[in-house]
Amino acid sequence: MLVEAKNLPSHVGIIMDGNGRWAQLRGAPRVQGHREGSKAVRNTVRAARRLGLKALTLYAFSEQNWARPGDEVDALMELLREFLVGERDEIVDNGIRLSAVGNLGRLPTLVRAVLDPLRRESEKNDQMTLTLALSYGGREEIATAARELARQVAAGKRKPEEVTEEALHSLMPSLAVGDPDLVIRTGGERRISNFLLYGLAYAELYFADVLWPDFGSPELHEAIASYQQRERRFGLVGKGGLPTSGPGDERRGASVTRIAI
Numbered sequence: 001m002l003v004e005a006k007n008l009p010s011h012v013g014i015i016m017d018g019n020g021r022w023a024q025l026r027g028a029p030r031v032q033g034h035r036e037g038s039k040a041v042r043n044t045v046r047a048a049r050r051l052g053l054k055a056l057t058l059y060a061f062s063e064q065n066w067a068r069p070g071d072e073v074d075a076l077m078e079l080l081r082e083f084l085v086g087e088r089d090e091i092v093d094n095g096i097r098l099s100a101v102g103n104l105g106r107l108p109t110l111v112r113a114v115l116d117p118l119r120r121e122s123e124k125n126d127q128m129t130l131t132l133a134l135s136y137g138g139r140e141e142i143a144t145a146a147r148e149l150a151r152q153v154a155a156g157k158r159k160p161e162e163v164t165e166e167a168l169h170s171l172m173p174s175l176a177v178g179d180p181d182l183v184i185r186t187g188g189e190r191r192i193s194n195f196l197l198y199g200l201a202y203a204e205l206y207f208a209d210v211l212w213p214d215f216g217s218p219e220l221h222e223a224i225a226s227y228q229q230r231e232r233r234f235g236l237v238g239k240g241g242l243p244t245s246g247p248g249d250e251r252r253g254a255s256v257t258r259i260a261i
């Protein structure tokens with residue numbers, strides 16, 4: 001699958017779904033699917049870095065996932081810890097900045113003890129930002145930002161008219177790397193499941209039937225090639241097949257000619 005070097009999405013988000021079904025198809029416990037899913041995470045991070053993506057956000061654990069059986073939650077936390085320990089050199093040596101968004105206070109110490117030092121150690125890296133969405137929920141993120149704005153208004157630090165889209169946006173950690181340009185979901189379901197809700201406004205969506213453990217470099221390339229064939233209009237008039245442009249380009253420093261409707 002050919003991917004153009006120009007017109008790459010800057011920020012790609014992935015909803016990694018299908019680990020359980022992958023295991024079920026093999027008569028294996030669900031945890032085996034997560035273990036294979038963890039290998040797919042490694043391959044995908046490498047492929048994203050080699051392609052030159054600036055930001056990759058992976059939905060690794062939702063706020064709602066805490067309600068899964070305790071042994072599955074424990075196994076996921078352990079896999080996360082193993083991933084962070086095992087990929088430390090790959091992250092640090094390749095200029096990847098590791099970030100995490102979500103209700104991180106709920107994560108067990110065994111995860112925080114490896115996550116926090118790696119975030120600090122890699123914070124100056126600038127080749128690609130890898131964000132793990134952990135104990136994350138898009139609605140929760142919006143509510144947290146709204147609460148902060150309400151506090152600022154109550155404290156007289158902000159006028160109600162200054163509660164703007166931009167103000168909300170600036171308080172969302174998941175969008176610090178910019179809105180997602182492309183969101184991929186594996187596993188055949190066609191839904192968003194509370195991922196990056198605010199930033200999704202103009203994202204291109206790509207749904208793949210492949211189960212997450214079978215996702216890797218060729219599948220990522222296929223998703224990006226599909227993105228590159230689309231015309232992003234951002235509510236404006238299309239150009240009939242000419243290369244696409246929009247607010248995302250401006251954020252990336254390109255000049256954009258707009259046609260107002």
Ligand code: FPP
Pocket residue numbers: 016017018019020021022034035037038041058059060061062065076079080083132187212
């Ligand atoms: C969804 O599949 C996947 C998850 C809830 C967890 C994702 C976790 C990993 C990919 C591995 C660990 C993460 C890292 C970052 C190392 P599902 O269990 O809902 O699958 P199903 O829909 O087939 O049941």
